[in-house]
Amino acid sequence: MTTRPSIQYSCYFTRSRTGEQFVPEHAIGYIVAGAFEVNDGVVSKVFNKGELYFCRRNQLAKYTKYPEEGGEFRSVSIFFEQEMLREFSIGFGHKSNKVIETPAFQQLPSSSVLAHYMESLRSYEDVFKNKGTNELLAVKQKEALLLLLQIQPALKDVLFDFSEPGKIDLEGFMNRNFHFNVDLKRFAYLTGRSLSTFKRDFEKIFHITPSRWLLQRRLQEAHYLLKEKRQTASDIYLDLGFEDLSHFSFAFKKQYGVAPSLV
Template sequence: MSTKPSTLPIQYSCYFHRSRAGEQFIPEHTISYIVSGSMEMSDITTRQSFQQGDIYFCRRNQLAKYAKQPPADGEYRSVSIYFDQDTLRRFNLEYGYKPDKTVNTPAFIPLTHVPVLISYMESLRAYEQLFTQKENEALLTVKQNEALLLLLQLKPELKNILFDFSEPGKIDLEAFMNQNYHFNVDLQRFAYLTGRSLSTFKRDFEKVFQDTPSHWLIHRRLKEAYYLIKEKKKTASDVYLDLGFEDLSHFSYVFKKAYGVSPSMV
C-alpha cells in the first residue's frame, strides 16, 4: 500500500527492500492487490498480514502502519486503485448509491473469497505502461468506475463507507491523542482527524495536556520507548519506527537528552 496516492487513480508499487516509510495517513478510499511479496498492516485495534494474491480495502481519513516485505530473491509488487471524493460524488450522481447507516470498521478490510475482483486487479497489470501516462486519463476513469461497479456488486455493504462524505467531527482530544501519539503525522493531520482547525487544536491541546502538542508528542513517545526498552527488553532499532521517529540517530539523541543515557545503556 502507498498511503499517499499519486496524481493518477491507479498506481503500481515495486520494492526490492523492506519499506516502512510513509505518512501513515490514508487520505482516500483504496483497494490494493498484492502481486508478489507480503505486507503487515495495523491500526490502533487490529493487525493483519496480507500475502501474495490477497486484496484489501482501506478507508479514507484513517491512520495505519504498514511493512512491505519482498519475497526471497524477488520484489514486492502491488496494484492499487484510489477513489477520491470528487470521483465518488460523480459516480453517486450517476448511479444513485446511498449509504444506509454509519459503520465503524478497522482502517483496512480484507476482501477475501472474491476471485472475480482478483481477476480484475490482475488484468490491470497489462495496462501498467499506459497508466503511467496522464494522457490516458479517460481510460483510467473508465477502469476506476468499472472497479467501483464490480466492488459494489460483490460487496454491496461498502456503499456505507464509500458514499459517506462526512468529515471528521469534533471528538475527545485526550482519548484520541493517547491512542494515536505513535503515528508519525503532522499536527495538521491530528487537528483534522479530531474535527478541529489547527489553531483550535493547539488551543484545546494546551488546555487538556498543559503542554504544546510537539513537546508532548516527543515526551509521550520517549516515555513509551523507555518502558519498552527497560521492561520489555526491546532495542532502539525495534521501537523507534513504531513510535513515530523517522531516524534512529535522532531517536537516540533525544532519548539521551531526556534520560541522560543512550537507549543501549538502559
C-alpha cells in the first residue's frame, strides 16, 4: 500500500469535482491560482487565489476546483498525519488540553508568514518528484506546523487531539450525509462503529442493507430534484454521491421505469 506524500501539488485546466469526499488528516492549503470551493454538507466556502485555509481531520466534504479564466487552477497542500503529530507532540511538548469545536474548513491570514511559506513551496515541486526526498518533505512539513501554531495557537487543541469519533446517532447521521460518496467503512468510522457493528445497527434501524438504502435514498432525492426543482441529471448526480452520469441514469431508470430526462 502506497502512502500519499505529505506535500501535494494540484493543477487543473478545467473545472474538477473529483476526489474522495472524506478528509482523513488535518491539512492546510494555499490557492496559487483559480478558486477552491468546499462544502461540508452544512456550509459552503470559497477560497480564492492567494488565500490560505486549514481543514480538520475526519470531515466529509465535497470539492470543486475552478481554473482562472483562460488559465489553470493550482494549489499546494500539506497533510499532517497522526503519527507525525504524535511524534511532534512528544518532541515539542504540545498537548491538547480540551476538546474544542471548530469549522471543518477555516480561513487563515493570507498575509501571514505561513502563507508566504506555502508560496515558497512552489519552487520545490520538481524536487519532490524525485526519490530520496522524504527527509526534506518531513522538514518542510514540520516547519509548516510550527508556523501554523505560531499564527493560530488555539489549533493546538485540535491538532493534538488524538481521540477517535465516538458512537453517535446513526439514523440522524446517515440522513444528513447520504449524499457523500464515501465507502461504508468511512460511514462506520465516523459513527464510532466497526464495519460489522455499523451494518448490524443499520439494519436494525432501517430494515435494509446500507448499500441498498444509500442507493434508494439518493434516487429518492434525485426524483424530487428533477420533478419539483426542475434540475437536470447532469446538475445533480455528483451532488448525490454518484460517480458518473451513466451509472446514475441506469439506476434511476431501473428504479422509476423512466430516464431522468423524462421525469
